[in-house]
Amino acid sequence: EKLLVTAVTLKKDEARVTVSDIPDRPGIAADLFAALGDVSINVDMIVQSTGKDNLNTISFTVLKNDVLKAEKVVKELLTSWGAGGASVDKNIAIISAVGVGMKSHVGIAARMFKVLAENGINIEMISTSEIKISCVIRDDKSEEALKLIYSIFGLENA
């Protein structure tokens, strides 16, 4: 069955912000992204897994240039919520496989994750849609990851 990956993209200008141990109740995500939007911080990936003990964690990426601004926004919110912590990591890159009709994208995900694993590249965050699988990895692994993923999907390194 043909794996239909049509492009691989690499973003090296993004940084990760994680807001942890925040209340897992309606309004928290809304407050956070409204506050970021209010100061014109744009966000690329947003990832939130299921909460536990009424707490949750939201990780998102912003341009490296917006990290200080984002941290300020997050700190003010944590104070107003009276809960949670924040961490930031600028040394990341986002590598994505883009495909059309990736109905069988579990196969594409498995192959992408496998080639990274075989080369010792840890997958720090994952976010998917039907047409895209995105992974956050260390930025110093980004060029290697790009070449590896191009090669397993038979694409020419642009």
Add this chain to the structure above:
Amino acid sequence: EKLLVTAVTLKKDEARVTVSDIPDRPGIAADLFAALGDVSINVDMIVQSTGKDNLNTISFTVLKNDVLKAEKVVKELLTSWGAGGASVDKNIAIISAVGVGMKSHVGIAARMFKVLAENGINIEMISTSEIKISCVIRDDKSEEALKLIYSIFGLENA
């Protein structure tokens, strides 16, 4: 600034599987999705936030009909890794806002999260790409959520 949401989609046939406290080292995600692919389980959302203390959690969705098969795969992996736990939740729905050129999707995310919050609908998982923002919510809130999100983006309820 025009918010370009062109469609709202609701999936009611998906269930959540969470694999928690697994080693945050290369190969884990690859093993998991290769094993699911090997028994032809297709996966819709995959969400993984940043790990802590060398452990991480991966949540993903599969068709409700595939939950038992997915649980079996996951249990075998947890045994082989000697680590981690799993949980499953069939009472979810996935609501998504789809847009073209959502470069300013922080504004779209904020509005979508806000209308859910105002109506007491908790956001359990979040995954985004440039063209789509997907949220996992309780399935008994799904029809209400669909109507609300249609209305804030000025779309007709199909």
